[in-house]
Amino acid sequence: SAVISQKPSRDICQRGTSLTIQCQVDSQVTxxxxxxQQPGQSLTLIATANQGSxxxxxxxxxxxxxxxxxxxxxxxxxxxxxxxxxxxxIYLCSVGEGEKLFFxxxxxxxxx
Amino acid sequence: GENVEQHPSTLSVQEGxxxxxxxxxxxxxSNYFPWYKQELGKRPQLIIDIRSNVGEKKDQRIAVTLNxxxxxxxxxxxxTQPEDSAVYFCAASGGSNYKLTFGKGTLLTVxx
Numbered sequence: 001s002a003v004i005s006q007k008p009s010r011d012i013c014q015r016g017t018s019l020t021i022q023c024q025v026d027s028q029v030t031x032x033x034x035x036x037q038q039p040g041q042s043l044t045l046i047a048t049a050n051q052g053s054x055x056x057x058x059x060x061x062x063x064x065x066x067x068x069x070x071x072x073x074x075x076x077x078x079x080x081x082x083x084x085x086x087x088x089x090i091y092l093c094s095v096g097e098g099e100k101l102f103f104x105x106x107x108x109x110x111x112x
Numbered sequence: 113g114e115n116v117e118q119h120p121s122t123l124s125v126q127e128g129x130x131x132x133x134x135x136x137x138x139x140x141x142s143n144y145f146p147w148y149k150q151e152l153g154k155r156p157q158l159i160i161d162i163r164s165n166v167g168e169k170k171d172q173r174i175a176v177t178l179n180x181x182x183x184x185x186x187x188x189x190x191x192t193q194p195e196d197s198a199v200y201f202c203a204a205s206g207g208s209n210y211k212l213t214f215g216k217g218t219l220l221t222v223x224x
Contacts, residue, residue: 033211042201042214043156092155099144099163099205101212103155 002027006093006104013083013111020079021107023093028073031096034066037106038089046091049076083111114139116204118215125192126223133218135202136184142206145178145185150217151198160187164206192222 003026013019023032032049047055047068055068070076080087088111093104115138125131137145146161162169162176162185169176173192178185189196199219203212 042216043212044214045211048211100146100158100161102158105155 001097001100001102002029002095004093004095004102004104006107008107009105010108011110013109015084015111017083018079018081019083019109020077021091021093023076023078023104025074025095029095029097030073032070032076033094033096033101034068034076034078035092035094035103036089037092043092046078049078080109083109085111087111114142114204114206114213116202116213116215118202118218120218121216122219122221124221124223127192127194129192131189131192131196131220131222133187133200133202133220134184135186135204135215136182137204137213138183139204139206140183142204144205145176146203146212147174147176147187148201148203148214149198150201156201189220192220194222194224196220197222 005024007022034046035043036046037043045058046061046066047057049055049068049070051070051073065081067079090106090108092106094101118135143164147159148156149159150156160171160174160176162178173190175188199217201217202215205212
């Protein structure tokens, strides 16, 4: 499976600020997704990162809060904007290979 | 949309015993059912998956069964070992997209 690198691995941020998370894949992939995992919870899809076009957001997630870029088939970024303590979560990049979904190592975000 | 229910939320077994985790799904169009293992502080890892045209799949000590009529599927782990201790997530996807809907997870503890 593809090697998925994500950075930063963790960060502590002040409320009201923004953080951009990067996801790099070692091969070209068509399907790329961003998930959120709140403490002790399951995984929730934020959006599908579409190459060369606007991301497709799931219900409850909006572009102004979670802008996503996908400039090519190997890279994507997720920004968490105007953060509040409720944004404290693990954010996971994932790629689809056929039907299978593989995850990056995640970014653990704490907002104070 | 799809809804996936997972039971139990916690499961404690003695080393060598079997463990069974059950999931139900709501969307009859779903046709792909993966299971993920997430160790503490690690990314979710795909351990086994099954398609709707298959009733059972086995890989060494783990197996998955699917009942399409009842819309439920189960993970079976035999001869459990302490390293099997983790959170296990079931998921479902199907139709025209590859987005996964996850269950809430089962914390499996294998006591030596």
